[in-house]
Amino acid sequence: MSKVRYESVMTADRNLAPAEHEEFDSPYTIPNDRYAALTTILHDVGGEPDYPQALYGKGEEDWEMNTYLTCECLAWRGAWNAEMRRRAENDLGKTQYYGFPYYGRWITGAARVLVHKGLITTDELGDKIDEIRARLEKK
Amino acid sequence: MARPKFQVGDTVRIKDRTTLFHTRTQKFIRKRVGTIVEHRPEWVIPEDEAWDRMETGRKEPFYVIRFKQTELWPDYTGLAHDTLETEASESWLEAVKG
Numbered sequence: 001m002s003k004v005r006y007e008s009v010m011t012a013d014r015n016l017a018p019a020e021h022e023e024f025d026s027p028y029t030i031p032n033d034r035y036a037a038l039t040t041i042l043h044d045v046g047g048e049p050d051y052p053q054a055l056y057g058k059g060e061e062d063w064e065m066n067t068y069l070t071c072e073c074l075a076w077r078g079a080w081n082a083e084m085r086r087r088a089e090n091d092l093g094k095t096q097y098y099g100f101p102y103y104g105r106w107i108t109g110a111a112r113v114l115v116h117k118g119l120i121t122t123d124e125l126g127d128k129i130d131e132i133r134a135r136l137e138k139k
Numbered sequence: 140m141a142r143p144k145f146q147v148g149d150t151v152r153i154k155d156r157t158t159l160f161h162t163r164t165q166k167f168i169r170k171r172v173g174t175i176v177e178h179r180p181e182w183v184i185p186e187d188e189a190w191d192r193m194e195t196g197r198k199e200p201f202y203v204i205r206f207k208q209t210e211l212w213p214d215y216t217g218l219a220h221d222t223l224e225t226e227a228s229e230s231w232l233e234a235v236k237g
Contacts, residue, residue: 040166041158047167047212083188087161 016095042090042097064103071110080113088112141181143200144229149175151204151232161189164231171210172235176224177203184228199228 030038075081080088088109089097097105114120145151155169163185179201187196208221215221 039157039159041160041162044162044166046165080191081188081193083161083185084191087189090161 016099042092042094043086067103067107067110071106074110074113079117079119084113085109141198141200143178143202145175145202145232145234147175147177150235151175151202152235153204153227154231154233156231158186162186164227165225167211168204168206168225168227171206173204173206173210175202176205179203179226182228184230199230201226201228202232204232 071085075085085106089105091112092100092105092108096108100108111120111125115122115125150172151174152172153164153168153170158164181198181200183193183196184199190196203224203226205222205224207219208215208217208223209219211223
């Protein structure tokens with residue numbers, strides 16, 4: 001990773017960290033209501049307070065439909081099912097769950113199941129991502 | 140097929156159980172009272188299906204439950220007869236006498 005990119009990644013990462021820290025970042029004990037809040041299932045957003053959002057139409061992009069098909073094929077070949085995919089999205093944790101695009105959550109879950117099943121390794125996947133990024137940055 | 144414990148028209152309350160990692164039973168229906176309006180086929184419960192247990196997971200009857208919106212949202216501003224329907228598996232439901 002180039003120095004410039006490292007610096008920009010670290011800056012963005014710092015901005016994702018909590019703005020307020022407790023005396024201990026990983027406290028020895030927490031109250032029960034904090035436990036309940038922290039273990040809330042991420043996709044269960046119905047009824048949570050929010051502000052009005054503008055609704056706008058957006059066409060599907062190729063990568064989104066390719067992601068959809070990849071996930072369906074993994075299900076068809078028995079690697080997972082739709083409920084495992086939804087769980088994989090919850091497993092991302094709050095920052096990635098809300099930070100990724102909708103199909104970004106799907107494809108990250110798919111990558112994880114491929115690694116979990118031994119069909120691909122994380123370094124193979126990482127090398128491919130780096131190769132594609134380098135190609136796109138050249139353009 | 141297990142015989143469904145509840146019949147269409149029965150009044151039920153949704154349990155408020157601790158759920159770790161994954162569930163499909165929404166927060167906003169927990170502890171709320173609704174009416175069974177439809178039976179759904181028996182199926183592997185999502186709490187097991189989510190862990191790759193399509194073959195070995197526990198199967199339960201599913202139900203469509205209808206709630207009054209005023210039951211779900213204390214500050215609901217719509218019409219008093221507005222309703223919402225959702226689904227849950229049998230182990231999430233408890234009978235309400237009435």
